[in-house]
Amino acid sequence: MATIRIGIDRLPPAARAAVEEHTGPLLTVEETAEGFNSEIAARVTSATGTWHIKGLRTDHPRAWTQRREAAVAPFLTGLAPALRWRVEAAGWDLLGFEVLGGHHADYAPGSPQLPEVASLLRRLGETSCPGIELRHAEQRLEHYVARPDDLSFFAGAHLLHTDLNSANVLVDDHAAEGDRARMVDWAWATRGAAWLDAGYWVVWLIAAGHAPASAERWAAEIPSWHTAPAEGITAFAAANANVWSEISTADPEPWTLRLATAATAWCAHRRTG
Template sequence: MATSRIGLDRLPPAARAAVEEHTGSLLTVEETAEGFNSEIAARLTSASGTWHIKGLRTDHPRAWTQRQEAAIAPFLTGLAPALRWRVEAAGWDLLGFEALSGHHADYAPGSPDLPEVASLLRRLNETSCPGIELRHAEQRLEHYAAHPDNLRHFAGTHLLHTDLNNTNVLVNDHAPQGNQARLVDWAWATRGAAWLDAAYWTIWLIAAGHTPASAEDWAAEIPAWHTAPAEGVTAFAAANANIWSDISNADPDPWTLRLATAANDWHAHRRTGGPWPDVCSAGFAPATF
């Protein structure tokens, strides 16, 4: 469920003053609509530069996402916007990131952004997983897997993003080809099997109009995909059909229903190569993945 968004002008004066210690007096504040986890999200411009700010109250139930992003940011050079500063003041935790230019990735069939996203995921696979506290993929999926034995397929030592929503991928057309895309919003960073981000991407590709077979062809552009056992991919598809069923039932927005349909279609493809009835998530834990 999305977090309610507020404007920067509603920050306590002490928190805004702490931000301006890093930025100088602000000339423009452009609120942004994308993202679900932040109460504050805006592009800030002053005489000394431009930043993207995101923030939550320190007593917010999702305050851990700010800590997660701050902890992992130093390890994401070339993959994500750089974290320039962090402010904790007047009950707020605020992160100031490098402001990137570009557009959100287009996942539609035939999009020129698809090779750039594949290149980004290959670079991520080549990045060492930092020795910081991260959630484990098998733990995140344990309430949704059809069988406990399936969880072994998801375990691993690789750094994963796991939230391949196209709005989390920024593409800069002016950067060198093959290095144009960056990932934002690392709150759900995870340690797990190397092929999982390609699998997460598959669901979003289907939701964008790809057939399951076409989506898997794009996943195959990431070498780690070829390390995945077939039964592991099918188990992952089944678990995500249950996850998105839970999410769409709890928050039935058009986009959650679209993702639930995509996840269910992929599971059908993995099981039979054709249509499959809706996967029932009855009895599964709430969506705390």
């Protein structure tokens, strides 16, 4: 379920003052609609710069997502916006990120941005997993597999993003080719098998209009995909079908139903292809 969004003007004065210790007095505040985890999400400017602020109350059930993003941020150079500061004040946890140029990635068939997303996932696959507390992929999927033994396919020591929603990938058309994409919203960062992010991308590609075979061809642009046993990919597709069935049943929005349909189509393709 999406978290209810509030404006920065509703922050306690002490929390706003703590932010302005880093920014100076705010001149403009532009609330953003994207994202489901944050109570506060806004682009702010002052005389000294511009930041994207994400925040939750420290007693929010998903307060751990703020801690996760703050912990993983130092290890994401060249992959994600830099975390400039963190404020914990008046019952709020607020993160101030650099603002990236660009636009959300287009996953549609034929999109010129697909190679940039593939390049981003290749770079992520080469990033060492930091020694911080992260959930393991096999823990996250343990209730969704057909057989407990399938979980062994997902285990690994690689850093994963796991939420390949196109809104979480920003593409700057003015940057150097092959280095234009960055990934935001690392709340669900996970440790697991290197090929899993390519697999998560497959579901979103199908939801954007790709046939399952076409989506898998894009996944094959990621070297780690070729380390995955066919049986493991099939098990992962089945687990994702169960995940999205649960999500869409609990929250039957058009986008969750679209993802559930895509995940089911991939699972059927793996079992019959």
